[in-house]
Amino acid sequence: MTDDARKLGLVRHLQLALRLGATADGLTIDEIADEMEVSRRTAQRMRAALDLVFPIEAIRDGQALRYRLQLHLPSSVLAPTTDELADLDLAIAALRKRGETEQADRLDILRHRMLSALRNKDRMRLAPDLELLSKARLPIAVPGPRTPASPEIQRACHLALLAGVLLRFDYTSANGSRRHEVAPRGLLVGPRSYLVAAGNDWGDPMLFRLDRMANPEVLSVPAWADEDFDLEEFAAQSFGVFQEEPEDVVLRFDSAVLDEASAFEFHPEQETRTLADGRLEVSFCSGGFVELAWHLFRWSGAVEIVSPEVLKETMREQLQRTAARL
Numbered sequence: 001m002t003d004d005a006r007k008l009g010l011v012r013h014l015q016l017a018l019r020l021g022a023t024a025d026g027l028t029i030d031e032i033a034d035e036m037e038v039s040r041r042t043a044q045r046m047r048a049a050l051d052l053v054f055p056i057e058a059i060r061d062g063q064a065l066r067y068r069l070q071l072h073l074p075s076s077v078l079a080p081t082t083d084e085l086a087d088l089d090l091a092i093a094a095l096r097k098r099g100e101t102e103q104a105d106r107l108d109i110l111r112h113r114m115l116s117a118l119r120n121k122d123r124m125r126l127a128p129d130l131e132l133l134s135k136a137r138l139p140i141a142v143p144g145p146r147t148p149a150s151p152e153i154q155r156a157c158h159l160a161l162l163a164g165v166l167l168r169f170d171y172t173s174a175n176g177s178r179r180h181e182v183a184p185r186g187l188l189v190g191p192r193s194y195l196v197a198a199g200n201d202w203g204d205p206m207l208f209r210l211d212r213m214a215n216p217e218v219l220s221v222p223a224w225a226d227e228d229f230d231l232e233e234f235a236a237q238s239f240g241v242f243q244e245e246p247e248d249v250v251l252r253f254d255s256a257v258l259d260e261a262s263a264f265e266f267h268p269e270q271e272t273r274t275l276a277d278g279r280l281e282v283s284f285c286s287g288g289f290v291e292l293a294w295h296l297f298r299w300s301g302a303v304e305i306v307s308p309e310v311l312k313e314t315m316r317e318q319l320q321r322t323a324a325r326l
Contacts, residue, residue: 026066086133094139149210156216183223
């Protein structure tokens with residue numbers, strides 16, 4: 001085994017140690033295999049090798065065993081690297097540029113806690129490279145909405161989600177303002193963030209823009225449970241955040257934009273194939289056709305909408321509206 005291979009093996013075992021040290025419930029062998037992207041047999045060998053250095057506790061969970069570290073990892077193992085801190089700086093700067101100041105402030109506090117936990121000699125060792133990397137990388141400004149929600153609204157949403165209780169608030173829409181009482185299901189976070197919530201125990205979840213919410217009240221009433229709701233599946237029903245009945249979408253991109261289109265994720269569950277004529281076909285199941293039509297403008301006519309018809313009609317309407325303003 002070469003020195004590089006030995007170093008890589010050591011890094012992988014330290015990564016596993018960090019994962020086992022960070023979990024309260026422990027990880028099964030299958031979960032270790034998934035997280036480390038190795039076979040089950042390799043996961044067993046890694047767990048056994050790690051146990052020689054860091055004592056591992058085995059917890060019975062039904063028919064399976066879950067593993068976690070018995071002791072705290074030494075500070076030298078937990079110390080962040082220059083690249084990790086520089087990436088954190090970049091994430092903080094990107095959040096500030098998008099107007100998400102509260103999230104940026106929380107990450108900045110985390111950054112200072114991490115630095116404060118380091119030994120002084122480690123801080124001095126990291127400082128020059130960290131300063132250089134942080135100054136040499138800058139998040140680009142992307143056009144889009146800048147509608148940050150108030151800290152009061154964000155805290156109320158977080159508290160209601162954590163406690164599993166109802167949330168009451170005033171909401172302003174095109175039809176005016178009225179008070180809502182909802183069961184929060186999750187948050188879709190971005191430059192314009194949304195609360196996903198059910199208005200009653202049988203209705204489908206709805207979207208509420210956080211910047212349009214005011215006067216929140218976290219109630220002591222348990223929220224209506226929905227064991228079948230999955231936030232990722234809900235978000236995947238649309239392109240962006242607009243929710244409507246999903247349909248099969250097929251797009252074909254000209255060969256001139258093949259590389260750019262191949263690197264673009266239109267939907268988490270998209271499928272792609274290169275056609276005989278050199279074009280790229282992208283297919284997925286989604287709603288949100290107005291937002292998808294807006295996005296397709298950026299491809300400057302290098303994309304063909306194969307289906308559905310509702311997307312074609314939406315694109316025609318958007319083109320007509322745009323042309324009417326020229």
